[in-house]
Amino acid sequence: MGKQKYATAVKLLILCPYLILLYILQATVFTRLTLFGVKPMLLPVAVVGIAIFRGRVEGGVFGLFAGMFMDMSYNQPTIEFTLILTLTGILLGALSDTVLVRGFPSYLLCSAAQLLLCSACQILVITVTTSIPVSALLPIAIRQTLYSLILSLPFYYISRFLAHII
Numbered sequence: 001m002g003k004q005k006y007a008t009a010v011k012l013l014i015l016c017p018y019l020i021l022l023y024i025l026q027a028t029v030f031t032r033l034t035l036f037g038v039k040p041m042l043l044p045v046a047v048v049g050i051a052i053f054r055g056r057v058e059g060g061v062f063g064l065f066a067g068m069f070m071d072m073s074y075n076q077p078t079i080e081f082t083l084i085l086t087l088t089g090i091l092l093g094a095l096s097d098t099v100l101v102r103g104f105p106s107y108l109l110c111s112a113a114q115l116l117l118c119s120a121c122q123i124l125v126i127t128v129t130t131s132i133p134v135s136a137l138l139p140i141a142i143r144q145t146l147y148s149l150i151l152s153l154p155f156y157y158i159s160r161f162l163a164h165i166i
Contacts, residue, residue: 049159
């Protein structure tokens with residue numbers, strides 16, 4: 001293993017406790033903190049932060065495992081979050097290495113887009129598997145996105161801090 005690959009592997013291992021802590025918080029604490037009938041999604045905004053501040057490799061790997069944790073926590077047989085968060089980590093990481101400014105406005109806009117994408121995929125799965133119309137699910141998706149965005153502020157600072165120490 002080359003020196004660069006070894007350094008990347010060590011950085012990813014350092015991110016493991018952060019990911020596990022987020023998963024535990026999302027699965028235990030934030031499932032009980034319902035606001036306007038919705039629960040927040042923490043892992044998508046964390047993936048955005050890691051991808052923007054750490055790049056495409058770490059963003060993609062972090063997104064892969066965050067997506068697997070989200071798929072497990074939502075008890076779905078699909079791999080929708082695994083695919084979405086992995087691709088988001090790679091894409092945003094590549095954009096942050098080239099054209100995306102690494103700051104709060106970029107982070108907030110990317111987080112909003114990520115949360116809307118996750119909500120749209122949830123709506124698609126629910127609409128296809130049940131008879132619930134999209135019009136009934138849209139207000140829920142918007143509330144969930146806004147609630148999650150409110151909680152995204154600490155993840156910006158945590159992601160930026162982690163990027164500077166590793």
